[in-house]
Amino acid sequence: DIQMTQSPSSLSASVGDRVTITCQASQDISNYLNWYQQKPGKAPKLLIYDASNLETGVPSRFSGSGSGTDFTFTISSLQPEDIATYYCQQYDNLPPWTFGQGTKVEIK
Amino acid sequence: EVQLVESGGGLIQPGGSLRLSCAASGFTVSSNYMSWVRQAPGKGLEWVSVIYSGGSTYYADSVKGRFTISRDNSKNTLYLQMNSLRAEDTAVYYCARGGFDIWGQGTMVTVSS
Numbered sequence: 001d002i003q004m005t006q007s008p009s010s011l012s013a014s015v016g017d018r019v020t021i022t023c024q025a026s027q028d029i030s031n032y033l034n035w036y037q038q039k040p041g042k043a044p045k046l047l048i049y050d051a052s053n054l055e056t057g058v059p060s061r062f063s064g065s066g067s068g069t070d071f072t073f074t075i076s077s078l079q080p081e082d083i084a085t086y087y088c089q090q091y092d093n094l095p096p097w098t099f100g101q102g103t104k105v106e107i108k
Numbered sequence: 109e110v111q112l113v114e115s116g117g118g119l120i121q122p123g124g125s126l127r128l129s130c131a132a133s134g135f136t137v138s139s140n141y142m143s144w145v146r147q148a149p150g151k152g153l154e155w156v157s158v159i160y161s162g163g164s165t166y167y168a169d170s171v172k173g174r175f176t177i178s179r180d181n182s183k184n185t186l187y188l189q190m191n192s193l194r195a196e197d198t199a200v201y202y203c204a205r206g207g208f209d210i211w212g213q214g215t216m217v218t219v220s221s
Binding site for chain 2: 001038043044045049055089097098099102
């Protein structure tokens with residue numbers, strides 16, 4: 001099975017800061033990677049699909065990049081409403097499809 | 109409106125069975141691959157199972173042989189039959205469409221005596 005290593009597990013940043021989260025796959029997954037935002041008590045929300053494509057309706061301050069084994073998720077200017085936990089997920093070829101451990105983003 | 113609504117969760121004793129439902133509206137379940145994902149209290153997301161439009165099914169090792177995913181095309185509903193439940197199956201269970209662009213609100217399953 002493909003393992004996803006996400007870091008950091010938590011971070012604290014100021015409003016307006018640039019925030020970066022990384023995800024590393026244990027083998028080449030091409031660009032088969034999603035990024036999600038999850039707020040407490042809510043279902044995950046898809047933000048980025050195919051590693052770098054912004055889901056419809058998602059603010060442009062969110063972006064993703066990478067291919068192969070190394071991926072990056074960026075919030076260009078952190079806003080108070082971005083406080084949440086963020087997850088990567090690989091969906092290469094056949095299941096099982098695995099999630100990263102999550103990154104909790106807080107305001108400093 | 110495109111949406112998924114889960115139901116069927118609850119408190120169940122270890123070794124018991126439960127069937128979760130996921131009713132879809134605004135799209136056709138049988139035309140998409142559909143997944144179940146769970147989240148134990150305070151923990152991360154764990155993919156559980158998928159059913160493809162052609163009917164093929166796959167399971168996480170942690171539930172293989174105990175859980176069965178299915179769908180009723182006439183009701184446009186996805187199911188997860190959970191047997192031989194264990195304490196470690198305690199989680200919020202979400203259904204999700206295809207590329208995980210649409211998720212239900214989740215249903216809580218608690219396995220405890």
